[in-house]
Amino acid sequence: MDSRWPRLVFALLLLYAAVHFSLVYPRLPGVVASHFDARGVPNGWQPKPAFFGVLVVVSVVVAVIGFAIPKMIAVLPPQRINLPNKNYWLAPERLAETTAFLNAHFAWFACALFLFNVLVFDYAIQINLHPQNPPSPARFWYILAAFLVFVIVWTIPMLAKFLRPRQPGN
Numbered sequence: 001m002d003s004r005w006p007r008l009v010f011a012l013l014l015l016y017a018a019v020h021f022s023l024v025y026p027r028l029p030g031v032v033a034s035h036f037d038a039r040g041v042p043n044g045w046q047p048k049p050a051f052f053g054v055l056v057v058v059s060v061v062v063a064v065i066g067f068a069i070p071k072m073i074a075v076l077p078p079q080r081i082n083l084p085n086k087n088y089w090l091a092p093e094r095l096a097e098t099t100a101f102l103n104a105h106f107a108w109f110a111c112a113l114f115l116f117n118v119l120v121f122d123y124a125i126q127i128n129l130h131p132q133n134p135p136s137p138a139r140f141w142y143i144l145a146a147f148l149v150f151v152i153v154w155t156i157p158m159l160a161k162f163l164r165p166r167q168p169g170n
Contacts, residue, residue, distance in 0.1 A: 003100070006107035010066070013111060014059070017118045024125050025052065032128045040137030042127065055121050062117065066110020070102040088165040101161060109154055116147040 025048070032051050035044025046054075073081055078090045089098045120143060127134040 003104040003107045006104060006111050007067075009111045010063075010107065010114060013114050013118065017055075017059070017114075020118075020122070021052065021055065021125075024129065028125065028128055032124070033131075034124060036124070036127070036137075036140075038137070040127065040134060040140065051124075055117070058117050059114065062110050062114045065113065066106050067103075070099065070106045073102055074099040084159075084162045085165050089162055105154070105158060112147060112150045112154070116143065119143045 028048050030048055031045050032048050033042030033044070034046040034051050034054075035042070037043050073083070073090075074095065078086050081090065083089060088094065120140065123135060123140050123143070
């Protein structure tokens with residue numbers, strides 16, 4: 001599995017987020033609503049720089065999850081890794097295949113998680129920019145539902161690959 005496509009997608013999402021958020025930053029008030037109840041009503045506020053600081057920290061965590069963890073699996077001793085049938089999948093003759101799969105699979109996860117974060121932060125920004133006519137709370141719930149569907153679909157190939165070692169001849 002090739003990890004170049006998800007890396008490119010992640011880079012494009014990162015570029016989009018940097019441009020988009022740098023354009024809306026000056027239009028926001030000094031203190032922004034940053035937390036909302038289930039109906040989209042603000043119930044927590046932050047200074048604007050702290051709000052965007054959270055976005056940066058979350059983005060770094062997403063990049064670590066998507067790009068560093070698979071690399072760590074390749075170099076950590078197997079007893080430090082929680083992977084079904086790890087003795088089979090981390091054996092020297094299969095380590096390159098396992099690492100390639102995890103690199104691409106986790107990179108796609110990073111893309112989806114980063115997109116989810118961008119959309120959620122943008123939802124909060126739109127509420128701050130348009131307090132008299134905020135976006136519907138349904139927008140957030142649709143974003144969350146789409147991400148959860150992605151996670152389920154993303155998990156299936158992981159389970160299919162690692163739950164059972166390949167039989168000889170496969």
